[in-house]
Amino acid sequence: MTIIxxxxxxxxxxxxxxxxxxxxxxxxxxxxxESHPPYERPPxxxxxxxxxDPIEDALVHEERWYAEHDVDFRPSTTVTGLDPAAHxxxxxxxxxxxxxxxxxxxxxxxxxRLAEEAGTPTxxxxxxxxxxxxxxAFAAGAKIVVVGAGWIGLEVTAAARGAGCxxxxxxxxELPLVGVLGPEIAQVFADLxxxxxxxxxxxxxxxxxxxxxxxxxxxxxGVAPNTELAETxxxxxxxxVLVDAQLRTSDPDxxxxxxxxxxxxxxxxxxxxxxxxxxxxxxxxxxxxxLAGAAEPYERLxxxxxxxxxxxxxxxxxxxxxxxDRVDVDGDLSSVVTDQGSFRAFWVKDGTVVAAxxxxxxxxxxxxxxxxxxxx
Ligand SMILES: Cc1cc2nc3c(=O)[nH]c(=O)nc-3n(C[C@H](O)[C@H](O)[C@H](O)COP(=O)(O)OP(=O)(O)OC[C@H]3O[C@@H](n4cnc5c(N)ncnc54)[C@H](O)[C@@H]3O)c2cc1C
Numbered sequence: 403m404t405i406i407x408x409x410x411x412x413x414x415x416x417x418x419x420x421x422x423x424x425x426x427x428x429x430x431x432x433x434x435x436e437s438h439p440p441y442e443r444p445p446x447x448x449x450x451x452x453x454x455d456p457i458e459d460a461l462v463h464e465e466r467w468y469a470e471h472d473v474d475f476r477p478s479t480t481v482t483g484l485d486p487a488a489h490x491x492x493x494x495x496x497x498x499x500x501x502x503x504x505x506x507x508x509x510x511x512x513x514x515r516l517a518e519e520a521g522t523p524t525x526x527x528x529x530x531x532x533x534x535x536x537x538x539a540f541a542a543g544a545k546i547v548v549v550g551a552g553w554i555g556l557e558v559t560a561a562a563r564g565a566g567c568x569x570x571x572x573x574x575x576e577l578p579l580v581g582v583l584g585p586e587i588a589q590v591f592a593d594l595x596x597x598x599x600x601x602x603x604x605x606x607x608x609x610x611x612x613x614x615x616x617x618x619x620x621x622x623x624g625v626a627p628n629t630e631l632a633e634t635x636x637x638x639x640x641x642x643v644l645v646d647a648q649l650r651t652s653d654p655d656x657x658x659x660x661x662x663x664x665x666x667x668x669x670x671x672x673x674x675x676x677x678x679x680x681x682x683x684x685x686x687x688x689x690x691x692x693l694a695g696a697a698e699p700y701e702r703l704x705x706x707x708x709x710x711x712x713x714x715x716x717x718x719x720x721x722x723x724x725x726x727d728r729v730d731v732d733g734d735l736s737s738v739v740t741d742q743g744s745f746r747a748f749w750v751k752d753g754t755v756v757a758a759x760x761x762x763x764x765x766x767x768x769x770x771x772x773x774x775x776x777x778x
Contacts, residue, residue, distance in 0.1 A: 405503070410477065411682070417659070434476070446532070484634070504690075511621065523619070542617075543565070546619075547569075568601075595710075597740050672723075681705070703771070705771075712762075718771045725751070727752065
């Protein structure tokens with residue numbers, strides 16, 4: 403039996419670990435375009451970017467672990483072809499056969515043409531190399547313009563302010579993160595960054611002149627799932643690779659997880675594609691079991707976290723396309739802006755909690771998770 407894992411990111415690295423931990427002793431090949439062994443990306447906009455944590459802390463394992471566990475790890479190698487009918491992939495000029503395949507190809511930052519055209523140095527943040535480049539610019543006290551006040555844009559902003567840079571952020575929405583958090587909680591993030599001296603321009607389209615004034619433009623306007631391989635292989639793709647409850651694609655021997663997986667979530671009752679750390683880990687574990695012969699559904703609720711300045715947040719659940727009726731807040735929203743206070747928030751739809759978060763209240767991690775689906 404041969405299992406091939408395409409994409410050596412967090413999900414790919416977790417899947418091969420779980421397969422070996424659970425006793426799978428067949429052939430196992432892990433193929434990744436990057437030169438590094440699998441690593442976690444959250445530190446790239448937080449502890450590693452701030453210079454607090456070494457890159458070793460972000461690795462799923464040291465490189466030698468793969469050989470020690472009989473994983474045929476092929477870094478700096480891109481899979482360029484997949485033929486599900488023949489059970490074959492093409493990678494680095496070689497053709498490799500498989501019995502089961504896992505796609506974990508992640509995503510790529512969306513590019514912003516105006517920034518490229520403005521002629522100002524422009525950076526994106528996805529890889530270790532990207533983070534290294536930002537670190538150098540921040541150390542030099544550069545004047546930074548951030549385009550997009552999403553999670554990456556705001557974390558980069560916090561790191562740049564921490565390094566003493568002057569930062570202007572442009573966001574076309576009226577509030578940062580408003581699409582995910584709604585106006586009540588999004589306002590907290592606007593206040594937080596302004597309290598830290600950020601020039602936050604909301605509801606404002608950025609112009610070429612704005613960009614030209616910067617030493618470095620950092621673009622954080624979202625990512626696109628890397629689905630080309632799946633698409634050309636004839637797998638069903640629609641905003642990600644379509645997978646069933648068990649993370650299986652339209653081909654029964656090919657699974658997909660992490661940022662690329664558009665998952666038919668059995669308890670939410672709708673499709674979700676989650677571009678977050680925990681989903682990459684937990685879906686990879688479930689897929690590993692299923693690659694080895696199980697038939698487990700993936701039922702975990704979406705979860706994500708962020709760290710910005712002294713604010714730490716965890717969010718669990720999902721507000722559906724019909725939105726929410728109200729947000730119940732326990733605590734004082736303004737207390738987290740300057741005083742490291744804390745609060746919990748619960749998004750309620752038809753009397754039931756559909757999503758919840760806490761800020762700086764680490765005892766609440768389980769409380770918020772357990773609140774989902776209860777009446778409040
Ligand atoms: C800077 C940053 C900070 C983040 N912070 C947080 C956070 O605080 N909280 C949170 O919940 N989430 C965070 N995330 C999101 C989280 O890191 C991602 O959701 C997670 O990395 C997804 O894992 P993945 O394995 O699906 O994809 P990836 O980590 O993108 O890995 C995919 C890998 O596959 C490789 N690949 C692609 N195509 C091929 C191919 N054809 N052949 C071979 N290899 C291929 C890619 O090069 C890449 O190495 C952050 C992301 C970034 C970039």
